[in-house]
Amino acid sequence: NSVISNNEIAGQFPILKQPVHQDKRLVYLDSAATAQKPLAVIQSMNAFYEHTNANIHRGIHALAEAATEAYENARTKTARFIGVADARQLIFTRNTTESINLIAYTWGRKFLNKGDLVVLTEMEHHSNLVPWYMLAEEKELRIEFVRVRDDGTLDMRHYHDLLEKKPRLVSFTHMSNVLGTINPAKEMIQDAHRAGAVVVIDGAQAVPHFGVNLTDLEPDFYAFSGHKMCGPTGIGVLYGKMDLLNAMPPFMGGGDMIKKVTFEGFSTNDVPYKFEAGTPAIAEGIGMGAAVDYLESVGMDAVFAHEQELTQYAFNVLADVKGLRIIGPGADVRGGVISFTLEGIHPHDVAQILDSEGIAVRAGHHCAMPLHQRFNIPATTRASLYLYNTKADLDALRKGLDKVIEIFA
């Protein structure tokens, strides 16, 4: 039994109390796209605008100092949350996508050269593909993809074969947003380091759902988004090793990222400010700090245990739905992302009928078109879970799918 009391947690999320389509209970199964926000996060941002709003790092007045302290405090909390002692190693970005683009644009452009090999996997989100495609085009890099096996796990033999080719960079997702596969990041990072590669991890689906400790994992870069972990949109994180961050040129130019500007040129500020040009998303940063407090108050072990229990329950509830096929690994070895096809029924139709019952799922390629290509399916329906979901939500999903089948039979 999970330690999370369903109704107590759900009660902390105002949006979940609001009916949809007039009188339908909202069954929110789309947290892999974005998570709902607990009242504590919403209130932290309101409180900032009501009491503290000012620009940071520059002003010498009471509000500016309070705003700076609150923003930097959020950075410190977020660093501690992922096991990082030195908060300067966390750059605030807009989201995972911007974090990965930042690495490609600065580190990649400076340190990768014609003919260098970049290793990705077949299960990557577009945000961990396209920035490297763009860079590869510019710098004439080679890209190879670790194969995904039929069971939705990475082909580790193939991974090791690719490492033999001495890639300069390896970048992969910690957890797949389609398959729910949790990749053995620590081992993979160690193996890549032994092969001499710099390692980037896309942690967008990991940090929200289980305890992530970067001191233990030792990646070179790690990216994630606030909005998938109960925080606001518009704020994300890029963690980097200090020597790499110091060696990287700046990303965007402007205020805050400089030490000195003259008519002759400029000198860059220290890490992390070197990468944070212009006025940042201050309220969002503070909201991110509140999301970290919130998740810590529940406990990441409890969050993960709860999702594991619900995933198992979902597999049981869906087991005898006619024509339903879940892609990815079995319930005991995956996160709470369940993508499936229903024989003869398009995922968009499935999602639309579920929506009419108040059930929010996602249909399509989930920003992972190559992965769907790999499985020879154009699209899937995805139900994704978080700490506020309940078994009743999954019972509702089952009932909704029965209705879908009834309509299309």
Ligand code: PMP
């Ligand atoms: N990577 C993965 C695995 C994701 O699930 C997502 C969001 N769907 C992203 C990257 C991109 O996140 P964002 O849109 O917040 O930049």
